Amino acid sequence: MIILNIIIRSERPEDYNKIANLNYNAFNEWHSSNYKAEPLIVSALRHNQYYDKELSIVAELDGDIVGHVLFSIFPLVVMNEKRMGAFLAPICVDTKLQKQGIGRMLIEEGHKRLQSKGVSIALLCGHESYYPKFGYENKMFALSGVNISIDAENTNTDGITERSITNTDLEWITKHWQSVHKDDRLALYPGDTISQWFNHSLIYRSSMIYRDDVLLGYIRYRNTYPLEIKELLTTEDNAKKIIAYIMKENLKSPKGDVILSLSLENTLKMLKNNENLKIEEKVRTSNAFMMKVIDKNDKLIEQYIQEAKSDINNLGIITFPPTLEIDD
DSSP states (O other), rough: OOOOTTTEEEOOOHHHHHHHHHHHHHHHHHSOOOOOOHHHHHHHTTTTTTTTTEEEEEEEETEEEEEEEEEEEEEEEETTEEEEEEEEEEEEEEETTTTTSSHHHHHHHHHHHHTTOOEEEEEEEEETTGGGGGGGBOEEEEEEEEEEEOOOOSSTTTTTEEOOOGGGGGHHHHHHHHHHHHSEEEEEOOOOSSSGGGGGSTTTEEEEETTTTTEEEEEEEEEESSSSEEEEEEEEEOOHHHHHHHHHHHHSSSSEEEEEEHHHHHHHHHSSSSSTTEEEEEEEEEETTTEESTTTOHHHHHHHHHHHHHOOOGGOOOOOGGOOOOOO
């Protein structure tokens, strides 16, 4: 059943409160808790460098906002080449009006708008049987690629310090991101501004690491055990020193496990000195990690999908920007 008098349009500033309320109510009905990240994610993504109000789409019925979807554009690396992609998150419909075609209207309108803007590909994490109805393919990327067991007892971390990132760090960070990820099978570039790199959740840290006055690198990590490193950019052979410092300083143990959101190839380049390290390829994926071709003429995207289907080790490793990681 489709409600005929639904209006599908771009969001307006006066809709923001209604959209926040709708996201809270819909997601709390689905899974009740005292904290709902979705309204905050929408707000955070509005200050995304690439935010486009035409891709924050609402369904209006008799003056009320009864549905909302947000597509956020990000530059991608796909099999060594640059593309524009979009991430679908979140989407919600008034709980009293679900299963009446409103979600479909929002998603299909979003896909049309993405196509008109030259976007090649859409990604999402979602219900594994719902989104394939709209052309999404299951298990198309991974969130981490490597597990490391480390014994850093004898790694010298004297003089190493950690500080939050500033605008003056951006040139270094973005340059080194390009250097590390330029040949990836799939990578999402956060952006050129500070809001794309600083933390949006207390459980994450985004830091520059120094020894005395010498820069060793940049790290973004989830400050829990096992240590989960979302991004690691280093100078020379400093990756092991940075990991050892974080283990000793924040986890209070020089020994333990580390989950790294890098490919095995990139990890081995960074950790050339792998003494007292056990490095194991561990591709963490799910049927919920999906991809859809938006530009049907883009043969490279089709090639990526076919190769990803044929072998789990062909999956690209996605690191979400901080604006999408505020749900902890």
